[in-house]
Amino acid sequence: MAVPTVSKVKICGLQSVEILQSVAHLPITYIGFVFAPSKRQVTPEKAGELISFLKAEKEKGATVPQTVGVFVNPTEEQLAHILAAAPLDVVQLHSKETPEFCRWTREQFQVSVFKSVSISKSDSAIPTPEAVAAQLDPYRGAVDAILLDTFDPIYGGGSGTTFAWDCIPVYQEWARNAGVQLLVAGGLQPDNVDLLVNTYHPDGVDVSSGVETDGVKDIAKIISFVERVTRK
Template sequence: MKVKICGIMDIETGVAAARYGADAIGFVFADSKRKIREDKAKEIVAHLPKEVFKVGVFVNESMAEMERIASFVGLTHLQLHGDEPAASSETLSKPVIKAISFQGNDHLARFNSFPSEYILLDGPKGKYRGGNGLAFDWSEVNTALIYQKKLILAGGLTTDNVAEAIKTIRPYMVDVSSGVETDGVKDLVKIKAFIEKAKSMD
């Protein structure tokens, strides 16, 4: 099972997460308590293994700005967390992860044809578009509706529930942010435990 640790803000945490087995590291460039400066993200990326995905998280950002940041920082994937039109996704030079909140299967089915390799299925929207730590009922999701996509599961995942989530959804990857934090700060002990638990489900 692949694991993405999102909302990384310092070199030590990013390097440790990769060392523990994270397959993807997420950097938030949209409004969030985890928003990171471009130069800081670039510094972290320089310390990460080549094979680890470096994912930039954006909300309703212009194509030109996403491309500029991706080039400057060294991103490998672009995660679109807003209301970006399909046409814009088709023009981006990096693989796209389209993030959506689960709002029922009728809504989910509309994204099978969205021009992205990945669909990130997140919990309900809170103050921010993502990273709110809100789970949803995984048993309601009909994953067959997005059979063309690699499914990334996010939203309220923790070490305690990730095994059940993986068994229920069988995603390509699980994505965690607040679930590996203590008092709003990434916790290396929790990151290590989460990765070990998720990977034990292979």
């Protein structure tokens, strides 16, 4: 049996160069910027400043995270405007975006596309493979990753609460068959992420509020989270 690889880490909701400077040396795969309405929302210009910092570090020979922009039902015009100011590596679509829109985004801007799947916190039923296939097969060839997140009635995700992890394997099987990554978000923090990665071995984990104190990114919590995920 193959030994599961270490899950990738995505830290979402960064807003300042100071925090980015403090975590850029860690084994983080993705840094996320929120462009959807949120207390963590950044302007395209601020995201562009943070991306410029990472590019400068990369030119010095450093290994830096890829940049991800989080969007909720953006228009084509909004994506074009934001990506002109903030040249992202990944566009994460977090609502009801169609497969056609995902494919257009991928091809138009030459970026990877992550598509979120919202799972109700109260739903403990495990979906059948057939149900997952019916839901996700239209996205084959249009996305590079599926992100499982706890449903939030206002923003779709980013609720800071977990969902029933028992449903992960059926989505994981679909993702592997489709040749895309499976990332898991929703209520993750240093105290529970090691249980998730050791039990389900997702391709990646995504955290935002779980590494904050009083709504501000906490360096010590980020370090602890990353260590819990990446240690073998």
